[in-house]
Structure formats: C-alpha cells, structure tokens
Amino acid sequence: MESLFEALYSYALKNRFDTYSLRDQEERQETEKMLQIAMEELETQGMSDAAQRIKDGYSILHFLNQRGAFWAGLNIGLEMHQL
Numbered sequence: 040m041e042s043l044f045e046a047l048y049s050y051a052l053k054n055r056f057d058t059y060s061l062r063d064q065e066e067r068q069e070t071e072k073m074l075q076i077a078m079e080e081l082e083t084q085g086m087s088d089a090a091q092r093i094k095d096g097y098s099i100l101h102f103l104n105q106r107g108a109f110w111a112g113l114n115i116g117l118e119m120h121q122l
Contacts, residue, residue: 044113051109 081090
C-alpha cells in the first residue's frame, strides 16, 4: 500500500502546473539563453564532458527543487487542515 506522500506526489506529477507567470517568463528565457551560450562555449573549448555534467546537475537540482516545493505545499496544507 502506498503512503499518503506517494499518492499525493503521483497526483501532483500527473496534474502539475508547469507554466510560468508572465512576470517570470522573460527572466526565464534570458537565463536559458545564457546557459545555452555558456554550454556551447564549453563544448567549443573541448569540454563536452564538463558541459554534460553541468546539464545533468541542473536537471537533478531542478527535480530536487520541485520535490521540495511539493513537500512545502503538502506541509502547509496539512497544517491548515489542523486549524
């Protein structure tokens, strides 16, 4: 039997809201462009392995940040339910 966390996390993954507010969209696009240019520079300098490790690291950090946000939201909801 899956835990409450696993059930809620599965639900959140299926029904997630991945859009960004208009306020953040421009900054997000600029940051993505900056990262892409930096990765291309690394690859041009023969550092493809380092570029790939950076990409992998950012993917892991992104996942951990999303999971942390989910946990925070879940904890807030549980606290509010007790009120």
